[in-house]
Each structure stands twice: as C-alpha cells, then as structure tokens.
Amino acid sequence: MSGPLASESGALPRRGEGDLALQVSDLSFAYGDTPVLEAVSLAIPAGEFAVLLGPNGAGKTTLFSLITRLHDRRRGEIRIGGFDVRRQAVQAHARIGVVFQQPTLDLDLSVAQNLAYHGALHGMAPRQARARAEAQLARVGLAEQRRTRVRQLSGGQRRRVEIARGLLHAPRLLLLDEPTVGLDIASRRDLVEHAHRLCREEGVAVLWATHLIDEVRPGDRVLVLHRGRLLADDRAEELIARLGVDTLGEAFDRLVAEGEAPCA
C-alpha cells in the first residue's frame, strides 16, 4: 500500500537499492561560505529505527531540508527507496513522510480536515484519503477526535496527528525532526514507543532527529552529527563498547570532544 503517486511511471530505482529507504552519499551543503554539512553519508534500510543525535546547530534540520528538497544547492546524492530526489522527485517525494520541528497543523481546522488536505497534496481521492486517515488515527489512538479542532488538542495529541499525517500516504521513510520538543515525559515516551512500533509492524524506516540522549533505546542505530560531520554510525551498545565508556551520554561527550579537537 502506498500513495497514488508512488507508482508513477519513470525510471526504476537502481537495482538492489530498493531495500534502502534512505541513502545519502557524500552530502555537503553550505549557507554562503559557512559549511553546514560536510561529506555526510548514511544508509537506512527498511524497518530500521535510526536516531540522528546532535546538539542544536549540528545540521540536523538542514539535512532534513535537503532530503525533502526544500533547498538543494548541494553536493552529493540523496535517494529515497532508490529514487534520486532531484531527478525522480515525484517518486522520491511520494515515499517520504515528515514531521517537522515546528507544529504545522492548521489549528482552526479539524483533525480530519488537516489530514484530508495532506491526502490531496499527495493526489489522493477524498474517499481514499478518508479511509487512510481513519486507519492512521485509530493507530495513534485519536479516532474519537476526528472532528475536533486541532486547537483543542494537547501538544502530545497534535504530534500524534502529525505522525498520522506523515504516514497517510504510506511512505517508506518517516523523518521526525525533534518531535518531542515541548512535550511532557509521558507523551514523549508514548511517541518514542509509537515510532518503534511503526518500524516493527509496518517496515517503515524512521529517522528520528533529537538532541535528547534519553530518547535512544537499546538496539537503536545511532548517528551522531556534530558541526555538520557524521562522527559515529553504530548500534547504541556497540558504540558504548567501542569507546569503552559506560553510557551513551559519555560516548556522545567523547565523540564531540574528539570532533572538536584540532586535526593533526
């Protein structure tokens, strides 16, 4: 199951790369003379939960903007499900779901109206969009609130609506940019849990950007981004073991300190 545009004719993904939900190769980007990302490469297979860990200003949002092609004056290559985001933009975009850092729902419209709008943006017929919206809302436990205005929902509920929206067109890859900002502890835990369940049950690849180390679960893949460079790409436990430290926090501090040390 996927959005109506996912099947548009066009060149097929490169052979053997269709299993990779996201593939970023040697990506560099600068605002003017200020480099923001330097030679970032990563690949996320279907069904994997990857945490993009980095302090504020590390380049996480920029990476997401490049993946979603909000801007694209860059070097390097980005593929979604094997499709190049620049040359096969329709197919690539149809496979991405995004939850942005800032809330982006229309507060004065109902939950259902917000989702219907998103469905239309992906070329869905109203009936199809409605059916999928109901399924996704049930999944995030908000089926009852279909007709509620978004303004009346709590912060955690709004985030869940945004996740339902991001998944409406059945993407292969879900990008979440610091989705837990402003949420209480219980809502944060629910959200992290929900995202993991998506990976397990639906085979969606999740790239979860955060600066909060406690959102990493055992078994998660951790990508540490600092000052535009990828300092580590490993399972959380392996990273801890490799650096010979006790916690992920220490591992993170160590990596960042090494990353800041002057190059020999």
Place this chain on the structure above:
Amino acid sequence: MRLMPWLHCLRGVVGRELLRFLHQRSRFLAALVRPLVWLFVFAAGFRMALGVAMTEPYQTYILYEVYIVPGLVGMIQLFNGMQSSLSMVYDREMGSMRVLLVSPFPRWYLLLCKLLASTLVSVVQVYVFLAIAWWYGIQAPPLGYLWILPALLVTGFMVGSLGLLLSTFVRQLENFAGIMNFVIFPMFFLSSALYPLWRIREGSYLVYQIAALNPFTQAVEMIRFALYERVNLEAILISVVVTLVLLGLAILGYNPSRGMMARKGGGGD
C-alpha cells in the same frame, strides 16, 4: 501522469484556503469594511468636489461613487493578494509552507494551486462588495457582473504573483509592514483607481506618467470596462503579460536550487 491526482491536489489546496477564509471572519470583515469605508465616506465626501465627466466606458456623466467602484474592486484584490503572500511568509516561519512543498507535485504546480486558491477567495470578497454597492445604488449592467469574472481572475493572479514574488524577498514577518507601505499604497494611489488618468494629467504630468505605467492601472481599467460589458484590449494585454512575467519570476524564486529557499534556507539549524 494521470490527471486525477493533479485535480485532487488542486481541490485540496483551494478547499483549505476557502475553509481557512471561512474561519477567519475578522479577515473577511476587514476585507469588506476597507472598500466600504472608501465608498461610503471618502467617495460621498468627494462627490461634490469631483464629478467625473463622461469618459470611456461610461455613457453619461457619472457620480464619483460610480467611478471608484472598479478601483475598490482592484483594491480588495490587491490587499487580498498581499495578505495571502503575507500568510505565506507566516506559513514559511510556521512551517506549513513546508507541508505544501514536500508534496510530490512539481513546485510550479503547487504555487499555481495556491495562487488560484487565494484568487478565488478575493473573487468571493469582490462579489459580496459589489452586492452591497448594488444595494447602495451603484448598479452596473447585470451581465457586466459576469464579464468581470475573467478580469478578476487575471487581476487576482497578477497581485498574487507579485505577493508571492515579494514573499521570496522577505525573510520575516516584521519586514512585511514596509513592503505593504511601499507596494500597496503606491500601487493603489498612483493608478486610475481613484481618479481618471486625464484628471491626474491636469494635476501633474509626472504622476500621470507613473500612473499610466502602473500595471495596477491596467488591471483596474480592465475591470472597469468589463463591468460595463466592454473590452479594453490594451488593458487586458498588458495585464496578462505582466501577470505572466510576475508569475514566472515568483516560480523561479521558489525554485529549490535557485531562489530564496537556497539563499536563506528554511530556518532551524
């Protein structure tokens, strides 16, 4: 590509804009009160000072109120166009522009949908205004109200594209007040909206020349003639060409690899 998904996208964008418009009653009220104040207060006061002698497309000597109605129609669209571009700057800060732009449809198409949506909102406002003017006694030939529809669409796209183009230059909402002052007021006052061009020429030749070059003058004249079931070919041609140029530039401005998105990024880190 199949056609239906494109139509669903268009329907979705237009539907959202109309829904939002319905929810923002104060915006609708403001859009209506502004021209009505001009009509009831300004024009009534100037009626004594400014009768308008017979001039195309009018068949007789007309009251000043009658003269300024097409100009006020243009004003409604001008404000609406700027307001919707202001909301795009707002949307960009708030991120809902991103929601639009991550749609798989090509960006030019998404922007066209957005422009059509805001134009349709302005058309609704215009017809409500004209209905009130009709009740007030300013009545054009009935068919004229149908004739102006294409003129309203062109004008809506013109000012909407201009707004879109401006929104690519403006980084934050605070800067937008300046744009309003430097764009809306000169465009409106330096046009044939309030006084006929020949009248302006009597006052100042320089102002006349500026007003004659102002594309908003052409849009207003296009609407004025259409309202009286006449065709002003020159005004239509200039309006359409200006609209296409502005539209092209606006779309270029939103190109991910060239325009403001590349220069300024989408905010965040």
